[in-house]
Amino acid sequence: MNEQDYSAATWRLLHDHLVQATPEQRHLYVARSNYGDNGRALAWLxxxxxxxxxxxxxxxxxxxxxxxxxxxxxxxxxxxxRDTHQLIARVQQRYLAGFYADHGIAFDPGHWDGAGPHEHAPEELQRMPPQMLQAVDGDLAIDPFDEAYSEDYDDGLPMALVEQLYELADAHIAWEAANPSAA
Structure with a gap:
């Protein structure tokens, strides 16, 4: 499986999952995602x-x-x-405009184990709109790190999907080994 086919197949699996995922599953995915290589999925979300x-x-x-x-x-x-910067600007603009739904999930960017304003000095955040620093009230508190030791998720994805992605990766690696000049 060449690089193009591999990328297309992995995106199809991930996209299909995210389309049908519950708000809670999407929240978990964003929290636990590998941000370095999931830009397409995060931009889609x-x-x-x-x-x-x-x-x-x-x-x-x-x-x-x-x-x-x-x-x-x-x-x-x-x-x-720059791509990430533009994604951040798009999320901020849409967030401030009320584009996103309210499914009752609570989140406080200043009080969780992931990246947030607590990692920056106040002067570093002077251009940040105050709304982006405030907690979102909700009845559903999701601790995305509760699943850190769970056998049901990896990188914010259900293990059944992770297994499919591993199979695709194995097929891609095997193809590259069999076609060294094409890789």
Whole structure:
């Protein structure tokens, strides 16, 4: 399975999962996702009006909003970080505009084990809208790190899906080994 087929197959599996995932499952995925290689899925989630607003706020902080707050313009952002910067700006704009749904999930960016404003000095966050620093009230408190030792999830995904992704990775690795000049 060449790189293009591998990428397409993994995206299909992940996309199918995220389309049917509950708000709680999406929240868990955002919290536990490997941000370095899940940009496409996170960007897709950011475009969904049925994404819970608490999850959108978590996504905003998790992909580095605090670090990106230092830049006044996109031109000041290093080239390698521009896609993420634009994602953060899109989530912020939509969050402030009320684009995201309210499924009752609670989230406080300043009081959780992931990235948040608590990692930055106040002067670093001066350009941050106050709403992005405030907790989202909700009746459903999800501790995304409760599952850290669970056998049911890995990287925020159900193990059945993870197994399918591993199978695709194995097929891709086998193809590369059999076709060294094409890899």
């Amino acid at each position: 950011a475009d969904q009006p049925d994404l819970d607003r608490a999850t959108a706020l978590m996504l905003f902080w998790s992909v580095g909003a605090g670090w990106h707050a230092q830049y006044e313009t996109i031109d000041a952002v290093p080239e390698y970080a």
